[in-house]
Amino acid sequence: MEFGPFCxxxxxxxxxxxxxxxxxxxxxxxxxxxxxxxxLSHWYLGRFDLYAVNPPFVRAVATIPVLGLKPKLDWAxxxxxxxxxxEFAVFRDFVRxxxxxxIQIIALARVMSFLxxxxxxxxxxxxxxxxxxxxxAVIGVxxxxxxxxMLAFQSLITPDAAAxxxxxxxxxxxxxxxxxxxxxxxxxxxxxxxxxILCKTTWLVILPPAFALVFIIWRVACISWPVASDLRxxxxxxxLGMCVVNVAYGFERTGxxxxxxxxxxxxxxxxxxxxISDDTSFLRSSLRGLRVPLPGAFIEGxxxxxxxxxxxxxxxxxxxxxxxxxxxxxxxxxxxKEPIGFQLMLYASILHGLWNCKRWSRDSIxxxxxxxxxxxxxxxxxxxxxxFNHHMRYVLPAYPFLFIIAARTVTLGKSWKWFxxxxxxxxxxxxxxxxxxxMSYFNEVAGGPKNGHKWLVNSNIDxxxxxxxxxxxxxxxxxxxxxxxxMFTGFDPKDIGLxxxxxxxxxxxxPEVVTKDGLRGPQPGWYAVSVCMLKGLYFSVPEGDxxxxxxxxxxxxxxxxxxxxxxxxxSIYIYHITEEEAARVRAKLLAExxxxxxxxxANAGAGVxx
Numbered sequence: 087m088e089f090g091p092f093c094x095x096x097x098x099x100x101x102x103x104x105x106x107x108x109x110x111x112x113x114x115x116x117x118x119x120x121x122x123x124x125x126l127s128h129w130y131l132g133r134f135d136l137y138a139v140n141p142p143f144v145r146a147v148a149t150i151p152v153l154g155l156k157p158k159l160d161w162a163x164x165x166x167x168x169x170x171x172x173e174f175a176v177f178r179d180f181v182r183x184x185x186x187x188x189i190q191i192i193a194l195a196r197v198m199s200f201l202x203x204x205x206x207x208x209x210x211x212x213x214x215x216x217x218x219x220x221x222x223a224v225i226g227v228x229x230x231x232x233x234x235x236m237l238a239f240q241s242l243i244t245p246d247a248a249a250x251x252x253x254x255x256x257x258x259x260x261x262x263x264x265x266x267x268x269x270x271x272x273x274x275x276x277x278x279x280x281x282x283i284l285c286k287t288t289w290l291v292i293l294p295p296a297f298a299l300v301f302i303i304w305r306v307a308c309i310s311w312p313v314a315s316d317l318r319x320x321x322x323x324x325x326l327g328m329c330v331v332n333v334a335y336g337f338e339r340t341g342x343x344x345x346x347x348x349x350x351x352x353x354x355x356x357x358x359x360x361x362i363s364d365d366t367s368f369l370r371s372s373l374r375g376l377r378v379p380l381p382g383a384f385i386e387g388x389x390x391x392x393x394x395x396x397x398x399x400x401x402x403x404x405x406x407x408x409x410x411x412x413x414x415x416x417x418x419x420x421x422x423k424e425p426i427g428f429q430l431m432l433y434a435s436i437l438h439g440l441w442n443c444k445r446w447s448r449d450s451i452x453x454x455x456x457x458x459x460x461x462x463x464x465x466x467x468x469x470x471x472x473x474f475n476h477h478m479r480y481v482l483p484a485y486p487f488l489f490i491i492a493a494r495t496v497t498l499g500k501s502w503k504w505f506x507x508x509x510x511x512x513x514x515x516x517x518x519x520x521x522x523x524x525m526s527y528f529n530e531v532a533g534g535p536k537n538g539h540k541w542l543v544n545s546n547i548d549x550x551x552x553x554x555x556x557x558x559x560x561x562x563x564x565x566x567x568x569x570x571x572x573m574f575t576g577f578d579p580k581d582i583g584l585x586x587x588x589x590x591x592x593x594x595x596x597p598e599v600v601t602k603d604g605l606r607g608p609q610p611g612w613y614a615v616s617v618c619m620l621k622g623l624y625f626s627v628p629e630g631d632x633x634x635x636x637x638x639x640x641x642x643x644x645x646x647x648x649x650x651x652x653x654x655x656x657s658i659y660i661y662h663i664t665e666e667e668a669a670r671v672r673a674k675l676l677a678e679x680x681x682x683x684x685x686x687x688a689n690a691g692a693g694v695x696x
Contacts (some may be wrong), residue, residue: 089104090220094211094227101231101240102200108241108522109196113189114181114392115556116576117543118242121181122192125149126242130159134338136176138168139394143284143334144245157191158183168386169350174576181577188556188582195243203240206251207231210486214493215443220285225506226493229428232510232517234527236601237305237477241522246479249286253460253483256282256289259398260297261456264304267316269323276323280330288483293572299463303455330645332381332412332540339382342671345374347385351392395473400624402543403475407622411475416468418476420663422532422541425516427509429529431492434505438498457609461487476544524550526656539617548617548657550575555583556614566662571630572641573658574616578628587630589613599640607672608643613661620645621658645673 102492114122124136125145132144160183163175181188207227230236240247256278263271282289297320349355378385401411403418412418421429440456461484469479496506520527521536526547528538538547554577560569563586572588573579579586590605600606619627624637629635648667650659 090215090224093224095230097228098207099656101237104237104284104521106197108237108524111522112241112551114177114192115242115549115551116574117549118244119177119181119192120197120304120408121145121243121574122149122152122195123177124173125195126152126157126159127164127176129239132336133166134335134383135166135168135379136173138383139391140245140286140387141284143281143386144202144248145243146532147202148243149192150194152191154347155191157187168383170388178569178577180621181581185266186582190204191242196241197245198626199248200240201673202248203251204496206486209254209669210490211600213258214490216316221496221503222493224488225496225510227576229489229492229513232514233428233485234517234520234524235482236324237424237487237517238525238527239482243549244514245286246477246482248280249288250485252282253289254486257296257460258455259286260300262507264300267319267489269319272319272323274323275320275327276327277330279324283344284331284334286483287391288464288480290388291467292460296463299459300455304452319543321447328379331585333383336386337381337383340380341377342382343374344376347382349389350388352396353392354389360452365690380446383498395471399473399474399476402621402623404541411472413469413472415475416465416478416481419542419546420481422528423478424529424547425513426529426531427512428492430504432488435494442692457487457490460484478546490657495541523655525549526628539621543618543621543623547612550616552655552657553579553584554582556658557582559654560584561658569612569614571614572616572619572622572637574618574625575628580630580632582627585630587629588635589641590617591637592643593639594682600624606646607675608663608668610663610665610668613639613644615644615655615659615661617657617659643671645677647674
């Protein structure tokens with residue numbers, strides 16, 4: 087048996103086992119639970135209204151084995167308006183109907199979605215093995231299989247990891263078309279591109295400029311090339327891909343006029359001509375009369391996704407909250423989230439390549455253009471969208487190409503080979519040490535997962551994934567009753583058996599924010615608080631009795647005033663507060679509030695005087 091294929095297959099098998107482990111250990115997250123409900127709606131209702139901001143391919147595939155389990159379904163909160171975003175309410179009803187069985191149901195769907203990783207991993211290996219040699223292919227595949235970010239999201243139903251896998255397939259097929267520019271390869275490009283877009287619409291934006299840039303670079307590197315005929319064959323392939331998208335949606339509302347849509351985003355309003363004020367203008371009537379050759383739900387999903395960035399949301403980075411985002415958010419996130427070993431290999435490879443740029447041949451320029459272009463475009467695109475910054479998973483499709491660049495170090499010489507193996511071993515040790523909490527992973531420079539909240543929140547550390555583990559902890563600690571819990575979650579934990587009530591809030595300057603019993607500030611007892619609640623994420627939280635309430639900064643007082651006695655994963659802190667501690671901190675918070683109100687009053691008085 088050859089060394090390369092055996093080692094790569096072993097890495098993929100190991101990654102699969104880790105994915106299964108994670109899938110069954112973690113509760114439904116904020117997003118992948120609603121994807122489950124949306125996927126079931128495609129099969130049972132034949133509709134695509136739920137979770138329209140993402141195409142249906144991944145969740146439809148993931149929910150195939152769930153159909154055999156015949157779960158209880160509740161469509162009471164279903165709405166056929168994509169803008170209603172009813173998938174979240176529908177999933178809450180699903181958990182209420184199925185209870186703890188929801189965990190096994192969603193775990194099975196998660197394991198099914200791992201199959202979509204295999205095409206990307208296979209292509210990555212073949213790409214490197216055919217182009218360079220086997221050790222580089224083994225290192226590239228191993229970096230993927232031992233990536234905390236990939237492990238975290240390939241064990242969910244969200245489309246990010248699948249879109250990452252299919253993106254590799256598209257670029258590889260495009261490379262084959264560039265080498266052998268016939269109709270068959272062009273058709274394969276179109277098919278692969280359509281499936282990638284059906285995973286995530288990011289590729290709809292990335293692929294056209296990526297194809298154009300690579301085409302230009304390869305054209306410059308060639309002596310002669312019959313461009314027109316080549317482009318015609320590629321266009322035919324891409325048109326076939328458009329047909330595949332329509333087939334996936336069952337031609338649902340395909341061919342609607344632009345005037346039949348009600349757009350929300352500024353981009354779609356301008357493109358459609360809805361922003362033109364003169365109803366009689368020729369441009370307005372022409373644009374609004376055009377028929378769109380894509381499914382209605384697909385177009386509405388693109389519009390809603392764009393609308394989210396237009397209106398913006400409150401975002402967090404390095405201890406700062408603000409409305410909107412930062413252009414450098416994803417660069418900082420990459421530095422603190424990705425393993426040091428992987429980053430050392432990546433930067434060493436980049437610096438070595440730049441230092442030896444005079445040695446670049448035409449062949450190497452052509453080949454590396456296919457690898458460098460996608461991550462540059464992906465990071466550039468997401469960094470330009472500063473309406474909000476919540477998730478590092480948005481740059482996940484760039485990672486396989488970064489793995490290829492990093493794996494190049496093994497080809498630079500004997501010492502570099504051992505450097506690569508050492509870095510990979512370091513990464514493997516980190517992944518296993520923090521298993522299965524890869525979503526909360528932060529590297530050593532960032533202070534590890536325990537200090538991750540100082541850098542990022544949301545799906546980068548706490549996405550509600552550890553609530554099942556909290557239930558197991560409660561079962562083992564009967565003394566921790568009654569439990570007060572403030573959870574960042576998309577379902578009510580009481581429906582899977584967690585017994586809790588909402589802690590008393592304390593918002594500085596808002597004495598009216600109290601519990602139903604009129605309590606405010608810390609009280610003695612046991613507490614479980616999600617990291618996102620500790621950091622002041624604005625969200626609805628379950629109260630433990632079937633009701634939900636809004637939380638702004640209701641529970642931030644825990645983080646700086648109490649020391650946790652235990653952690654569930656790295657996303658839920660357990661506190662045990664005595665009567666003395668509660669009284670001391672309440673007095674401190676009230677004193678700080680009095681000073682705050684005094685300063686506010688003084689500032690208001692100064693403003694009136696002016």
